[in-house]
Amino acid sequence: MEWKSGASPRITHMRRYDRLQRLVEVVNAPPPGQVAATFLYGYNLANQRTAVTNTGGCGGNINMITWGS
Numbered sequence: 001m002e003w004k005s006g007a008s009p010r011i012t013h014m015r016r017y018d019r020l021q022r023l024v025e026v027v028n029a030p031p032p033g034q035v036a037a038t039f040l041y042g043y044n045l046a047n048q049r050t051a052v053t054n055t056g057g058c059g060g061n062i063n064m065i066t067w068g069s
Contacts, residue, residue, distance in 0.1 A: 015027075
């Protein structure tokens with residue numbers, strides 16, 4: 001999915017799923033020269049989302065949030 005301002009792309013939003021149709025990655029890519037924000041998701045054996053990792057978007061910081069299982 002892409003959002004535009006006039007003819008110029010403002011941000012491109014991409015989602016990736018695994019073979020079980022679980023969301024595993026979200027990428028928000030701004031125009032060239034800016035840092036993309038990526039979110040990676042982890043799941044347990046019961047298919048519950050247990051972690052999210054945020055990379056980029058904020059000066060290259062990596063933040064990870066983990067939930068109990």
